[in-house]
Amino acid sequence: MSSPVAAPARLRHDYDYLAALTPGVLNSARLLAELMPADETQARAALAPRLDILRGQMLASPFWLRRMIDHGLAPRDLRTLDDLLHFPATSRADLRDFGPEMPELDPSSEAARQSVLVKSSGSSGEPVGVFKDLADCVHMWAVLRFWLGALGLALPDQPRVTLLCALPGGLEYESRLPTLNNGWLVRISTVRQNPLARLIASDPQVLFTDPAGLHWLAGQAQAPRPKLILTSAQHCPEDLRQLLAQRTGAIVLDYYSTTETGAIAWRCPRDPSQWHVLTPEIWVEQVQQELVVTRLRQSLLPIVRYRTGDAGRVCFGRCQCGRTGWSITDFTGRRACWFSAPNGGKADAWQLAWLFKYHNLSDFRLTQQGAQSFQLELAGDCTELSALLAKLQGALRNMGWPEPQIDAIRVARIDQRGDKPEPFRCTRAPAP
Numbered sequence: 001m002s003s004p005v006a007a008p009a010r011l012r013h014d015y016d017y018l019a020a021l022t023p024g025v026l027n028s029a030r031l032l033a034e035l036m037p038a039d040e041t042q043a044r045a046a047l048a049p050r051l052d053i054l055r056g057q058m059l060a061s062p063f064w065l066r067r068m069i070d071h072g073l074a075p076r077d078l079r080t081l082d083d084l085l086h087f088p089a090t091s092r093a094d095l096r097d098f099g100p101e102m103p104e105l106d107p108s109s110e111a112a113r114q115s116v117l118v119k120s121s122g123s124s125g126e127p128v129g130v131f132k133d134l135a136d137c138v139h140m141w142a143v144l145r146f147w148l149g150a151l152g153l154a155l156p157d158q159p160r161v162t163l164l165c166a167l168p169g170g171l172e173y174e175s176r177l178p179t180l181n182n183g184w185l186v187r188i189s190t191v192r193q194n195p196l197a198r199l200i201a202s203d204p205q206v207l208f209t210d211p212a213g214l215h216w217l218a219g220q221a222q223a224p225r226p227k228l229i230l231t232s233a234q235h236c237p238e239d240l241r242q243l244l245a246q247r248t249g250a251i252v253l254d255y256y257s258t259t260e261t262g263a264i265a266w267r268c269p270r271d272p273s274q275w276h277v278l279t280p281e282i283w284v285e286q287v288q289q290e291l292v293v294t295r296l297r298q299s300l301l302p303i304v305r306y307r308t309g310d311a312g313r314v315c316f317g318r319c320q321c322g323r324t325g326w327s328i329t330d331f332t333g334r335r336a337c338w339f340s341a342p343n344g345g346k347a348d349a350w351q352l353a354w355l356f357k358y359h360n361l362s363d364f365r366l367t368q369q370g371a372q373s374f375q376l377e378l379a380g381d382c383t384e385l386s387a388l389l390a391k392l393q394g395a396l397r398n399m400g401w402p403e404p405q406i407d408a409i410r411v412a413r414i415d416q417r418g419d420k421p422e423p424f425r426c427t428r429a430p431a432p
């Protein structure tokens with residue numbers, strides 16, 4: 001496969017500023033591991049003091065000050081989790097329209113210089129810029145520490161974490177990880193030459209990847225032997241998860257995360273129907289069918305009742321893994337979609353999600369209609385349509401369709417089945 005290769009990453013080589021964040025990371029990991037009271041009323045009461053963090057963030061946010069005034073609310077009205085129900089929900093449109101006014105930020109400050117703007121995936125709608133401060137940028141290492149402990153896995157000193165990436169551009173780098181036992185982070189791209197050799201050589205203890213990376217890994221002659229493989233953001237088919245666990249000997253952990261909120265929940269290894277919420281740093285409400293997320297941790301960006309667009313039910317209880325707390329069930333955040341491959345097999349359509357990440361689309365849907373025919377519906381402007389179609393055609397060929405035909409049409413909006421965007425769909429009748 002050929003793809004334009006990105007310029008080398010420009011990384012900072014002074015790691016002291018990251019090392020200074022280690023106490024916060026350790027504190028977060030400890031909080032995530034704390035046991036919740038077995039009674040829901042007591043658990044809610046235990047969580048309520050963390051609303052102090054949120055009140056402080058909202059007071060400092062120009063967006064939230066204005067919105068609270070508009071709704072006749074003040075931060076002191078937020079004392080309990082039930083009070084939160086009176087505060088307005090926020091959405092992707094708020095981030096798009098008011099994103100720069102949401103964080104507490106003096107543009108000339110050190111905090112502003114150390115913050116980044118990350119583009120959301122766009123796999124469930126228009127990509128938006130999401131502000132991340134330094135604490136947000138390293139928070140995943142706290143969550144990883146917590147998961148390693150919960151799964152009974154120990155890391156050596158200077159562990160190696162590999163990020164296996166199938167995104168176009170082929171960005172690769174190696175960086176220090178002062179917040180994880182002085183470890184190393186290696187990013188390897190499957191679109192460059194010989195990625196398997198570099199992956200094996202990186203000998204990771206922890207491997208992060210996406211659905212396209214998981215499928216790629218499952219098709220390789222050799223596999224690395226990490227302790228833990230983590231995947232998120234899109235649908236992970238259960239048979240693929242089991243295959244990779246067998247091939248690599250690793251625990252394969254699926255977690256639920258959005259660019260906007262960070263990690264929200266993790267799929268229980270004992271009961272895959274349960275997604276355990278990352279309490280006490282995340283609070284999830286179920287509003288009708290939709291999961292609505294509030295973040296209860298330090299950040300310059302308040303995330304208050306953020307509508308994820310993902311569907312599920314939230315319940316409190318004791319899981320068969322022994323954990324007590326809130327879990328998401330009936331989670332349909334990442335609705336599975338199998339295309340019907342020419343060889344009679346099935347192909348996970350979510351492997352194509354990366355293609356759409358960097359195109360400025362309001363919304364899209366790719367439907368397999370026949371053996372080799374696909375319809376791509378596009379809502380809003382797409383200035384690079386021919387480039388997108390060429391990439392899509394190439395990706396479908398790589399997945400086994402020798403002559404894929406793509407019919408691209410413009411639509412005012414994508415019709416939805418239920419509340420959840422459905423970027424991939426197969427309407428082709430199954431083979432007799």
Ligand SMILES: [Zn+2]
Nearest residue numbers: 268319321323
């Ligand atoms: Zn469990």
